[in-house]
Amino acid sequence: MTDKPVEEKEAPEKKETQGKTLQERLAERMNSSSQDGLLQALAALIERMYPMEIGVGVTLTVGGTLISGSLISGQWYFAQLAEQLKASPQPAPAFAAMPETFREALKINLAKENEPFVSNFVHLMDARVHAPGQMPIPTGGKGALWRGRIDAVDGFMWGLITAG
Template sequence: MSATENHLGLTDEPLALDWLLQSLVQMVNTSEISFPVTLQVSGLLVSGYLTSGRQYFEEFAQTMGTTVVEEDQDEVIALFRELGKSFYAPQTAGPAPNPHFLHIRHARVFSPDGQPFPLQEGSWWRGRLEAVDGFMLGSLTAQVGERLDVTED
């Protein structure tokens, strides 16, 4: 074990990844757990529910299927489901690989003026762990014209 690895095999690389956020992502990727989180990414806030990569690809496959002509839908859905299964397959032996991406369900991006996008309901969001500047537990909620509030589920 190197000086920057802990007993879970997670790295503490201060300029690249937050080891705590990396361990939370690893936890959701290897379980059915999902919880509210808000990320600071390049001056914006991304808020929603931290979710497994497996669930992300399952939902992404369904969404992509609706964007193509009907005769191609099954093929497109199967393609993205298989991608998700290949990258987020259940571990049979040994520790799970360290994650490099995180997935947010019902994501809303808040601009510096506090306005969310999308305005009504969130969307799926995928981002690089190394791009996250900071995080907090809980999700932000705001109605158009109202100030931000933090909610915890």
């Protein structure tokens, strides 16, 4: 009895995406019940545009709290985070190399051929948290860098909100 080589079967999720147009794949994501496919597609689009430092004003609803800021790529987020950590007092500079490691890992995911990039996180710059009955956090000056899971976002709108 000779051993026959085992044929590798394609993963079902890979097979399902082959031959589908970008619009068909996007339509499937937009109908996902676990996370907003439109927000996921927008985050992936901005990710692919890096190194263009582009930001789109959005306001997210997360558990009844509004978070408003500019949607940016994860790569730009990690680059800015590294700069902030380098400029911070001790011991933060010791952690400054960590964001670059995450940014490089993200680049590897983006470079995979024949696999659509799926963004599971949203990254905001100049973000402010607007809780009911409270002043926006942080107050005054620039907002903060913010990262959250797309599946935790209940809804979003285009544009920024300001305290007034």
